[in-house]
Amino acid sequence: MRSPTPWTYCRRVATKLPWPIPVRTGAPVDDVDDAHLRVTPPHHAAAGATAVAVALRHGVEQMGPVRTAQTLLKLNQVDGFDCQGCAWPDPDPEHRHTAEFCENGAKAVAEEATRRRVTREFWAAHSLTELSGRTDYWLGQQGRLTEPVVRRPGSDHYEPISYDEAFTLIAEQLRSLPTADAAAFYTSGRTSNEAAFAYQLFVRAYGTNNLPDCSNMCHESTSVALAQTIGIGKGSVHLEDFYDTDLIIVAGQNPGTNHPRMLSALETAKKNGAKIISVNPLPEAGLMGFKNPQKPKGMLIGERLSDLHLPIRSNGDLALFQWFGRAVLEAGRIDTAFVGERTTGFDAWAEHVRRLDVADVISATGLTREQLDEAAALVVASPRFITCWAMGITQHKNAVGTIKEITNLHLATGAIGVPGAGLCPVRGHSNVQGDRTMGIWERPPQHFLDRLRDEFGFEPPREHGHDVVDTIRGMRDGHVRFFMGMGGNFLQAAPDTAATERALENCAMTVQVSTKLNRSHAVAGETAIVLPTLGRTERDSRGAGPQVREQFVTVEDSMSMVHASRGRLAPPAPGVLSEVSIISGIAAATLHGRSDATGEIDWAGFAQDYSTIRNRIATVVAGCDDYDAKVRRPGGFQLPHPPRDSRTFDLPDGRAVFTAVPLEVLTVGDDELVLQTLRSHDQYNTTIYGLDDRYRGIHQGRRVVFVNADDARDRELADGDLVDLVGVWEDDAERVAPAFRVVVYDTPRGCAAAYYPETNALVPLDSQADHSGTPTSKGVVITLRRALPAGAGAASGASAASSSDAGDHPKDPVQPHHLS
Numbered sequence: 001m002r003s004p005t006p007w008t009y010c011r012r013v014a015t016k017l018p019w020p021i022p023v024r025t026g027a028p029v030d031d032v033d034d035a036h037l038r039v040t041p042p043h044h045a046a047a048g049a050t051a052v053a054v055a056l057r058h059g060v061e062q063m064g065p066v067r068t069a070q071t072l073l074k075l076n077q078v079d080g081f082d083c084q085g086c087a088w089p090d091p092d093p094e095h096r097h098t099a100e101f102c103e104n105g106a107k108a109v110a111e112e113a114t115r116r117r118v119t120r121e122f123w124a125a126h127s128l129t130e131l132s133g134r135t136d137y138w139l140g141q142q143g144r145l146t147e148p149v150v151r152r153p154g155s156d157h158y159e160p161i162s163y164d165e166a167f168t169l170i171a172e173q174l175r176s177l178p179t180a181d182a183a184a185f186y187t188s189g190r191t192s193n194e195a196a197f198a199y200q201l202f203v204r205a206y207g208t209n210n211l212p213d214c215s216n217m218c219h220e221s222t223s224v225a226l227a228q229t230i231g232i233g234k235g236s237v238h239l240e241d242f243y244d245t246d247l248i249i250v251a252g253q254n255p256g257t258n259h260p261r262m263l264s265a266l267e268t269a270k271k272n273g274a275k276i277i278s279v280n281p282l283p284e285a286g287l288m289g290f291k292n293p294q295k296p297k298g299m300l301i302g303e304r305l306s307d308l309h310l311p312i313r314s315n316g317d318l319a320l321f322q323w324f325g326r327a328v329l330e331a332g333r334i335d336t337a338f339v340g341e342r343t344t345g346f347d348a349w350a351e352h353v354r355r356l357d358v359a360d361v362i363s364a365t366g367l368t369r370e371q372l373d374e375a376a377a378l379v380v381a382s383p384r385f386i387t388c389w390a391m392g393i394t395q396h397k398n399a400v401g402t403i404k405e406i407t408n409l410h411l412a413t414g415a416i417g418v419p420g421a422g423l424c425p426v427r428g429h430s431n432v433q434g435d436r437t438m439g440i441w442e443r444p445p446q447h448f449l450d451r452l453r454d455e456f457g458f459e460p461p462r463e464h465g466h467d468v469v470d471t472i473r474g475m476r477d478g479h480v481r482f483f484m485g486m487g488g489n490f491l492q493a494a495p496d497t498a499a500t501e502r503a504l505e506n507c508a509m510t511v512q513v514s515t516k517l518n519r520s521h522a523v524a525g526e527t528a529i530v531l532p533t534l535g536r537t538e539r540d541s542r543g544a545g546p547q548v549r550e551q552f553v554t555v556e557d558s559m560s561m562v563h564a565s566r567g568r569l570a571p572p573a574p575g576v577l578s579e580v581s582i583i584s585g586i587a588a589a590t591l592h593g594r595s596d597a598t599g600e601i602d603w604a605g606f607a608q609d610y611s612t613i614r615n616r617i618a619t620v621v622a623g624c625d626d627y628d629a630k631v632r633r634p635g636g637f638q639l640p641h642p643p644r645d646s647r648t649f650d651l652p653d654g655r656a657v658f659t660a661v662p663l664e665v666l667t668v669g670d671d672e673l674v675l676q677t678l679r680s681h682d683q684y685n686t687t688i689y690g691l692d693d694r695y696r697g698i699h700q701g702r703r704v705v706f707v708n709a710d711d712a713r714d715r716e717l718a719d720g721d722l723v724d725l726v727g728v729w730e731d732d733a734e735r736v737a738p739a740f741r742v743v744v745y746d747t748p749r750g751c752a753a754a755y756y757p758e759t760n761a762l763v764p765l766d767s768q769a770d771h772s773g774t775p776t777s778k779g780v781v782i783t784l785r786r787a788l789p790a791g792a793g794a795a796s797g798a799s800a801a802s803s804s805d806a807g808d809h810p811k812d813p814v815q816p817h818h819l820s
Contacts, residue, residue: 044289048298048302051102051103051260055072055102058106062115071537073098075105078093079566081567082536086105086430087432104260105261111689115143118142118143118146118516119146137691143517144572147160147575150169151529169529170484170511173482183484184471185212185486187486189215190430190431191431193554194554199211199579201439208465209442211440211441214432214468216774217777218391220773221399222425224400225404229411229659232642235424237422237423237559246383247378248274251279252392253393254286256681257284257679281392283746285696308371308374311747313365315364315398315779318364319663320372322361323356324379326354326356333412345658346411349660364665386423387409393406394425397666399769401659418647422644429685430555438617449462456597473503475504484510484511485510492760493686495777504523510524514533532577533576534577535567537568551610553580560638562638580607585603587601672781673711676779678753679755683755688702707752708744721742722740722787723786723787724737724739728781736762737758737762752782756777759780760777763780
């Protein structure tokens, strides 16, 4: 008897749901709060039948059953569109499943392909003042944007405007600025390679390198560390390496929620004999067990993944990887031939880690000597190993040093550039790596600018521009007067929410290119423009009748694979433009009339045929020769990566670099905790799909703080008590996130966790990683203050997550935290 296909099995599971599922044809009228919050025991495995059921519920509610099937069966397929979610790579075309998506990918599709619409009647009915007080969940549930709107100076409402009128207004503002550096152009990781290339070309033709992007807030530390040690700021593994390795270390990452399709690769690795070490303050369900929804048996029984979980203290990872380095040295596990021929700095590093004091490691990590020895033994016994990491590593003050230490371990053992071994930073947004490849970077390499000059005939600016934090400072201080966001929700993604709000409101003009409503539309400049755009799921056509031509775009995943993405649904409304068309329209209006080469770029040609952009990419971007032809192949192509491909390193002397990294540990006062901000299972970055985080046992609410039982007891708090989270920093500003329910949880002493964007208000603008400037969102020092009685404090809406809502509490005396 044949086993059912995955989709057939999904349908069978769906029949157990209460059909017909109630479908809300309209968006919710009332906002949400935590009035019905409840807490249950956390899960010990991810996915399974529940994941299928939840995915189908979201799909049917937002899209209806037919549209749900149409979209999900094209998700991550060769002839379909790339997921808007994480950047985990797709299997080779011949190995893809019929249902090649995860629960959160299905939620992302449902959010974009929803039938709900924001119309001009909505804008007339809702002021910016009202919208700025709504929750992110309510805003997102209103549906797709359908026509451009403008908020004119002095008005509290948006009103309709045509694209051409909007382009003219934007061009007039840009031309009026005293310098091109008075403008900043942000990019979200959702932006396609074609749009990103056109965007950076326009910005540099305009005259600035102010190209902040979401990388600045996530894997910038990775890009800096790897570029300095192996010569390229990208990971060095193929997906197939996971199937042929001895050990996988997953550090500072929660695949079950943030990269669920990675669980399938870990499951295969386990079945092939690999061991898995998970390193994370919280014991996440996805690393304990996985019920593979692609397999009927897996839906019920599942597979244990992690062989060893290390509940490390926040910011203890540097000490842990130095411990691993000392262990391989003492065991004689050094690849002396590789080290001698291909690296530099080994002796200084070896001397440094040999002096490591075990007491310091125990203190920094919070682990026992037995746990440290067990983990080190697995590393020593594994000739081939892969280290994966994400925000739990990159968003600390010493993140660059920690990633260099991870690299040291791989260089010492030769675990790079060979099958089954390498470095694997897992990107959290589906084309964030591609955008950087295409030139979205405030610090572009000179060779990229040289090629841009040679191809387009103008001299691009050479001075480095602003990253995200410097952009916020520039807007706050009046140096940056114009802000444009190409996708994303800048306000809610950025640190120090109150400071970012003031910065955006201080702009003469803000422009947001978006598919859906978010708080960055409600907190805006003197003049504000919102430009709706097509999503990944939608057809992008040129011409009419028999002359119609379907366009496609390309994206790059975490492992440098570049492939095509083709939307299949009709646009959300007639006349909605693509990102490329919007960029081209703004560029043409702004640069029109210039007498130099910047006025001769064929923007209309770019908008009409994306192959013309890809042909220019082939000339400008290294490794993209014959780009248009390569991306048309099923599965696309992989960009070159010298350390992975040939164990060569594009560094001054051609050798990879060992680094002796000083052991630094975040220390706090007796009454302070180190907070890590994190996602719930019902969100993707700043997009809130729902109010459940079922793997951690949280239902119908988001304002919770996970606290160790002893830490709660020391503060005379009990599970269920309400507290304010009070930030501790060196300035005089009081940063408060009010009214969080205490959830006693299995987390190390001295550590706490809570969801962002509600807790971004606590991340100081000036608290950044050394060398990369990444906000330190996983190392936020806080105290817990018993909240006012119910009804007396701030509501759980969007405004409650602002330092301006501190209430009448007296300010607690606090001391600045430090690294020692």
